[in-house]
Amino acid sequence: MTSLDPVLDKDGVRLTVEDAVATVTLTNPDKRNAQNFALWRALAQAGRSLPGSVRIVVLRGEGKSFSAGLDRQAFTPEGFDGEPSFIDLARGTDAEIDASIAEFQEAFTWWRRNDIISIAAVQGHAIGAGFQLALACDLRVVAQDVQFAMRETALGLVPDLTGTHPLVSLVGYARALEICATGRFVHAEEAERTGLANLVVPGEELDAAVRDLSAALLAAPRDAVNETKALLRGAAGRSYDEQRAAERAAQGRRLRDLAGLAD
Template identity: 45%
Template structure:
């Protein structure tokens, strides 16, 4: 495939040969995410060409992603959450689950903050490469919510229950070095982009079928659909408590 690019609202996709780069393009708000962006992420992942072998997830500017754009939770969105939040959560989860489900090797290139939905987007990848200034955190409990975009299952896989509970409950930041020591991050590099390029070149020499089968097997072993369903069910209760009729 020849080099090409596509611009969606707040997300840019560039394809160069067998590698696609998916960039969050809201640096002015630290790449805060909106429900529209989650729908776009799902569409982009589902339509990824088969001849693409590698996908890089990245954010423009100083931060990977600061998480949910709280301005999105206003007006009509609040009414939707009060009426029936299930479609909202299902659509949001689709924008993250797709990166675990597609056969391509997905690499998150992280710098600066990866908070909440930003952290969970990185966790949806197969490999995380981080700049030294990267910071990771789950801050949902400060909003009366829980992480519901696949992050809990991914963190329990990497950290175990107790570290995951403490990290999600307190909202404490995890540094790049800590994340590497704890098995969340594969590599910390001063030039994360160059490190990603080196990794892709290393993987490019391997059999594509073996890589895809390896991903499928490891994803099956690591966790199943139940973790996503549990996140959704608990978050529905949290949203009902926050936005239901009795809370107004």
Template identity: 40%
Template sequence: MTSEDVLQVADADGVRTLTLNRPKAYNSLTVELKERLLAALRGAAADDTVRAVVLTGSGKAFCAGQDLKEHVGLLQAGDSAPLRTVAEHYNPIVRAIVDMPKPVIAAVNGTAAGAGAAFGYACDLRIAASSASFLMAFAGVGLGPDSGASWTLQRLVGYGRAAELMLLARPVDSAEALRLGLVSEVVADEELAAHVQELAAKLAAGPTAAYAEIKGVLTTAAESTLDEALAAEDAAQGRLGATADHREAVEAFVSKRTPTFTGK
């Protein structure tokens, strides 16, 4: 790993941390970074040694969204790549986050704008530094939302607030983000990395098979009838009831000891 890597990958205690690493450009998203991030997310999903994932940024920003300098340059050169990036990069990245069969935590260390904010919304948990802020910047550049923001944001804060934040392109600081439910915690900037690592390690030591099913039934319930949600819960419980983790948890409860989960 070198300082020139646009994406840094580090493993510790079952946690894989993916750090967007273009600090001078506020971790804005080039084609290279988007491709690297998508591959890394898919790799984390397939790696059984990875039991939780953290997404964060280096420097003063989490992610400023699309790199507009690259975007404009490609358009001026007659390259159609910018017009394909939603389908080729942003949609698959968000799908990889949402479908990740293990918890994904966004450690929002500064500005999260556009697609960068949407990546955070797609994560299961968002922990913000005091300096963090969120901005739905799409309208400011004459575009509509992408990267799943139209789906994720209103599920976090409701339709009316999501419409306000998108139409007005109004920044939300960390204190307001906590009030709105965009984030679950706000911590001091210097404490963010250690706090998120501790939380992620705790999740990594937990029943990850159950976490995967929890994510699945929540997604199903968000777009289904009550009967469909009940059926999904029933099916998930049937699968989880046959896991070693469930047997271990029950036996540990009866024996009054701490369970040891394997994710199986």
């Protein structure tokens, strides 16, 4: 597939596919790509709409900001047209609240699938839900003007869109706690130093840097990359000996495949 006609274009989300690379773009720059429930549903749909040929998914935001976080209209009694407000959600049972948040999280969970590598191209503000969306991706290439912040605690909330696990994995518990509890900004130099960013580039070079990284990731055979990603993702949850066994099993599959003996 080489056409750049959108596979999906709705509710502030556009998905295009060019050969093995898909691009998911947040398309509401006038509101700094603020997020709402409809956008989250569209992001989840984008994940379900990926053709099987896709190996790389690039996530980007139009305009000066990647995403300034949740649209504050969600906190008003009126909420969004045709949607419940957070006040409405709070009136539900524990099970109803849990189900609603689980649905919201679907927009943030598919980026780490083992059959793709996801890259967030981040410029300007990536705040709250925007920070968590960048954290949902495997890799982050950021512009020098990037401003990460986790502001949920300042609103009396917690980060609940899957961002806490990758944040702790990347920067450690103590720094993650300090970032979340203070809500302070993390800028490019610190992001690169602590592992939040894989690469920092001038803003005008962001797209080119992501293209170069995508090309490098596509150079290796897909199955070898997928097996390696699965090994690395599972490493933290395995003991040393369990990881050794997982490596042996994965290599056995690769050897059989290369020898033409795979099932």
